[in-house]
Amino acid sequence: MSIQDIITWFDSHHAAVLYYFGIALVLALLCTYIVNAKNISTIKYVMSFLVYAVTIPGVLALFLLLYNILFLGSSMFQLGLVTYFLPIVAMILILLILNRKIKMSKLPGFTRLSSLIIIIGISFVLLFILQRSYFGVIFLGGFTQLLLVFAVIMIVLRVAWNKFAK
Template sequence: MTLNDFYAFAASHHSQVVFYFALVPFAALLAGFMERREGHLPPWNYLYSAMLYLVAIPAVFSVGLTAYRWLFERSSIMEADLVLQIVPVISLILTVLFIRRQVSLRALPGFGRLSGLVLLIAAGLILLWGIDRTRIILFSQLPMQYLVAVFLLLLIVLRYGFKRVVG
């Protein structure tokens, strides 16, 4: 199964996608009612962390795929599949809001690495987009100090993101 096959399969089963992305925030809300001030202790912190990862990974994938399609394939925003591109992000936002009311996100295992992963993916996309847009010929027309400044800035962002992922 290719990535295109998976995307086509998900696009043809919108009801299951919406059900999944509605179930996780609902479970976070329900878990918040079930536990009382114990969200930072096991097993609640692992449950909250798992719920965050269940929606964050697809949401990051959705945002990355959307950015790729708009920046590199130059597809129109009017061709966007709202269920596959917007619903995961809304589900992530709701899940984070429900969980943050119960426990500090810093108390959850692995959550700092997730934000580092998002930063690393964003920096990689920016780097690739910059290379795609500038073409190799334009590098010779840029003043050297701008080229070095852009390279150092991207290197710092990538290193910071990598440190957050590795720990």
């Protein structure tokens, strides 16, 4: 199974994707409605789960969208709404809803998630700059080599970030 097969599956099973993000939205609204000072220690774990549940697909969809537009030159009008745009919109909406009641920095694991997103973003920008500057022939191989270079850059950035943070 390739990455394109996974994208095609999500593109052909709209109902599953809509149910997933619909349930996440309902849970986010429910959490903000029932949270108070007495139960915040319990509810913040549910909120943390929701943040991960919508942020990981949202960030993946964002970078797939950017990859299709910037690297492949695809038109935004040819990309599926449910596959590429719904996860991004749902991520932003649910994060805004949850942020009204509790600061994201107070949720368990959010600092790790945000630093991972920053590292992935920096890696993506570096790959885009390398690809646009005709730096090498590595990108002629396709998406697999691009993912390999992306993984190496991400590991190097992670090590550099750890040394910088200490």
